[in-house]
Amino acid sequence: xxxxxxxRFSLLxxxxxxxAVALAQQGDVERxxxxxxxxxxxxxxxxxxxxxxxxxxxxxxxxxNADYIVKQLHDFKEGRRQSASMMAFANMxxxxxxxxxxxxxxxxxxxxxxxxxxxxxALLARGQQLAERGDWNAxxxxxxxxxGSGGTGVGSDFPxxxxxxxxxxxxxxxxxxxxxxSNDPQNLMGAIAKRMSxxxxxxxxxxxxxxxxxxxxxSAQ
Amino acid sequence: xMNLRRPLVLALTGCSLAVGAGISIYATNAFAQxxxxxxxxxxxLVHEPPTMEDLENxxxxxxxxxxxxxxxxxxxxxxxxxxxxxxxxxNCSSCHLGEGRVPFSAPVWAAAITLPDFRGKNQHVNNLExxxxxxxxxxxxxxxxxxxxxxxxxxxxxxxxxxxxxPMYPDKPIYGRGFPAPDEPEQSPDxxxxxxxxxxxxxxxxxxxxxxxxxxxxYVFPPPWxxxxxxxxxxxxxxxxxxxxxxxxxxxxxxxSLSDQDAWDIAYYVSSQERPQDPRYxxxxxxxxxxxxxxxxxxxLYGQTREHDGHVLGDHDNYGEKGDxxxxxxxxxxxxxxxDE
Numbered sequence: 001x002x003x004x005x006x007x008r009f010s011l012l013x014x015x016x017x018x019x020a021v022a023l024a025q026q027g028d029v030e031r032x033x034x035x036x037x038x039x040x041x042x043x044x045x046x047x048x049x050x051x052x053x054x055x056x057x058x059x060x061x062x063x064x065n066a067d068y069i070v071k072q073l074h075d076f077k078e079g080r081r082q083s084a085s086m087m088a089f090a091n092m093x094x095x096x097x098x099x100x101x102x103x104x105x106x107x108x109x110x111x112x113x114x115x116x117x118x119x120x121x122a123l124l125a126r127g128q129q130l131a132e133r134g135d136w137n138a139x140x141x142x143x144x145x146x147x148g149s150g151g152t153g154v155g156s157d158f159p160x161x162x163x164x165x166x167x168x169x170x171x172x173x174x175x176x177x178x179x180x181x182s183n184d185p186q187n188l189m190g191a192i193a194k195r196m197s198x199x200x201x202x203x204x205x206x207x208x209x210x211x212x213x214x215x216x217x218x219s220a221q
Numbered sequence: 222x223m224n225l226r227r228p229l230v231l232a233l234t235g236c237s238l239a240v241g242a243g244i245s246i247y248a249t250n251a252f253a254q255x256x257x258x259x260x261x262x263x264x265x266l267v268h269e270p271p272t273m274e275d276l277e278n279x280x281x282x283x284x285x286x287x288x289x290x291x292x293x294x295x296x297x298x299x300x301x302x303x304x305x306x307x308x309x310x311x312n313c314s315s316c317h318l319g320e321g322r323v324p325f326s327a328p329v330w331a332a333a334i335t336l337p338d339f340r341g342k343n344q345h346v347n348n349l350e351x352x353x354x355x356x357x358x359x360x361x362x363x364x365x366x367x368x369x370x371x372x373x374x375x376x377x378x379x380x381x382x383x384x385x386x387x388p389m390y391p392d393k394p395i396y397g398r399g400f401p402a403p404d405e406p407e408q409s410p411d412x413x414x415x416x417x418x419x420x421x422x423x424x425x426x427x428x429x430x431x432x433x434x435x436x437x438x439x440y441v442f443p444p445p446w447x448x449x450x451x452x453x454x455x456x457x458x459x460x461x462x463x464x465x466x467x468x469x470x471x472x473x474x475x476x477x478s479l480s481d482q483d484a485w486d487i488a489y490y491v492s493s494q495e496r497p498q499d500p501r502y503x504x505x506x507x508x509x510x511x512x513x514x515x516x517x518x519x520x521x522l523y524g525q526t527r528e529h530d531g532h533v534l535g536d537h538d539n540y541g542e543k544g545d546x547x548x549x550x551x552x553x554x555x556x557x558x559x560x561d562e
Contacts, residue, residue: 133273133297136319141474146426146441154436157425185425192474 025095027066027103035097036104038089047105049165051114051209056085057167063110063213067156069102072183081183109213115166116209123199127207130200140195143204146188151208157185162211170205177201265396270322270330270383285378292379295372296321296329299361300440302372308543309362309497310433310440310449313376316360316457318470322383324397325469325476330383331398334391341516342456345555349377358548359455362497362541365550400457400465403481410460412529415490418483422472431494446494448541453499453534454513459520464488492522493534497541499523500551506536 036043039061043049047062061069075081076090077098093101116124129135131151134142143151146158153160161169175181176193184190193201271279276289295302297320299312313329314320321329337348342355353376354365366372408414420429426442427433433444444450456462468484469476479487499518503509510524518524523535540546 129274133320136323137269137272139323139474139476141318145473148436148441149439152437154434154441186422186472186475188425188472188474191478 025070025099027070027099027101029100029104029107031097032100032102032104035093036101038092039101042085043105046111047108048111049168051165051167053115053167055167057115057165057171059168060111060113060164061105062108064106064159065153065156066099066102066106068153068159069105070098071156073098073102075183082180110160110163112213113163113165113209113211116206119166119202119206119210123203124207124210126200127203127205130196130204131207135200138195140192140200143208151211161208163213164208166202166205166209169208170201173201173205174198264393266387266391266393267396268330268384268387270328271385272322273320276382281382288375288378289382291371292375292377292382293320295376296379302363302366304542305364306357306366306372307361307363308541308546309444309451310435311361311443311451312440313356313361315443316466318473321380325401326397326466327399328383328397329380330387331395333377333381333384334387334389335395344516349380351550353377353380354548354550356455358500358551360451360457362450362452362543364543364546364548400462400469402461402465403468403484406482406485408482410464410485410489412490412493412527414482415486415488415493418479418487419490422479422483423487426473431491445491446496448497448539450496452497452541453521453523454501454517458492458496458523459517460485460488460492460522461520463492489522493527495532495534495537495539497543498537498539499535500540500548502535502538504538506533509535 042058043061044058047060049058049060051057072081073090073093076083076086077093079087090098119127130140131143134140134145143161146154147161148154148158151160151162172181173193173196176184176190177196179190182190196204273290273293276286279286281289296313296317299307299314300310316327317323317329318326332349332352336352337346339345340347340352347355350368350373353373354368357363357365423445427445428442431444431446431450433440433449434442451457457466464485464487467487468479468481472478499509499513501509501513503512506524510518514524524533526533
């Protein structure tokens with residue numbers, strides 16, 4: 001191994017150790033519930049958030065992967081993810097409280113996504129196509145190839161998007177497209193969002209908002 | 222160390238680089254109209270296969286549409302054949318991205334217009350079904366459905382339909398065929414550099430140990446090595462093919478974003494890991510290498526000794542999940558009664 005790659009490898013090991021330490025911090029659900037008092041104004045007491053037409057939608061946090069929430073809160077705090085309002089709130093939480101609120105929200109029962117019900121059939125059909133098969137003519141890979149079948153999320157890096165609010169999903173995809181959000185690993189989301197048209201973004205956002213949470217999917221089967 | 226015999230691949234790589242190599246050009250419209258393409262002058266066959274929406278809008282017989290849809294479904298969710306014909310964690314579309322349509326991701330319609338043809342790997346003339354059967358025996362570490370079976374017919378129909386409008390036995394090279402390898406790297410591919418590059422670029426999806434990623438019991442990211450991956454006899458076990466796959470397609474959504482060196486190093490690292498035994502194994506790795514070296518394994522690391530730990534790759538009798546089941550198509554004699562010319 002030459003010096004340059006050795007350095008790169010050490011940086012990599014260092015980075016993963018740091019991440020591992022941050023993630024290893026045990027969250028406590030009860031403490032998290034108390035610390036989350038400051039979150040409920042927007043994210044609601046049940047973690048359902050809210051689709052706000054024409055405004056800034058607040059994402060559903062209930063049932064999201066805890067490590068994903070931890071990373072996002074740290075990213076807000078440390079400026080890797082831009083949001084004036086969330087930076088202020090994330091700054092109120094110390095590392096332990098971040099782990100606690102993440103543990104709290106992750107164990108709440110998922111709530112339905114909002115903002116997709118009035119979408120037209122053709123838009124939903126396009127959304128389903130992008131979600132399940134992508135549009136390779138535009139080199140848009142399917143959402144499910146990373147977010148998992150049904151968009152229910154894969155590990156802590158690929159969050160669940162089924163049953164998320166349309167306004168939130170579309171705002172995030174647009175932010176990636178415009179490079180105002182870039183805290184995804186290896187630009188995996190950014191590269192794809194840049195190839196999506198505004199209609200594509202509306203379509204997948206509406207589609208996933210109408211998709212049931214995993215628990216509901218199971219009971220429906 | 223590696224014998225890189227790839228004249229065709231080299232020619233295609235040259236052409237694809239001449240396109241202007243713009244990831245943006247390539248990625249924003251993989252199938253740009255020929256008149257808009259810089260490579261039109263290179264006189265290649267550029268084919269844009271139909272989409273599943275085109276199928277619905279076509280005038281094909283409704284029964285044929287059903288069969289093509291089934292073929293597409295088998296191709297993109299081959300795991301539905303698990304434990305019957307498939308004994309690893311792969312789908313056809315794990316390697317043939319974009320439903321087998323996308324250039325530089327071994328688009329499968331090419332097989333439909335170039336076969337039957339002589340195939341170096343098994344030294345006889347193969348048709349489309351036999352070619353697909355090979356994928357089951359090696360890439361899926363399984364056993365092929367019978368020739369003429371519903372599954373085989375549906376998969377063939379899907380391949381052939383994707384070739385709609387393309388000329389049979391074309392006299393021009395096919396644009397985007399196979400997994401064209403990147404240019405020769407400046408430094409020989411290296412295991413340790415490959416490991417670092419794999420961990421930095423690939424592990425987030427395929428995992429540090431190459432086991433891939435299952436979520437809620439469902440396959441998401443395929444394993445690049447180990448029991449869940451293709452066996453030693455699969456085309457992608459060859460270093461150049463893996464380097465081409467990686468360079469042209471990975472990380473997902475970012476084709477040609479890795480350097481030539483990274484692609485070769487990662488390919489070398491991945492190709493230096495264990496996977497299920499080649500179904501052509503005679504019981505002796507050196508003998509198997511001698512038999513199938515000239516037609517295949519000279520381009521893989523099968524039978525080679527791994528430098529850092531002395532392990533001889535492929536020196537084992539682990540066939541993966543399929544155990545001692547033998548794919549019926551491997552070694553099947555053909556055209557024995559035709560006289561030599």
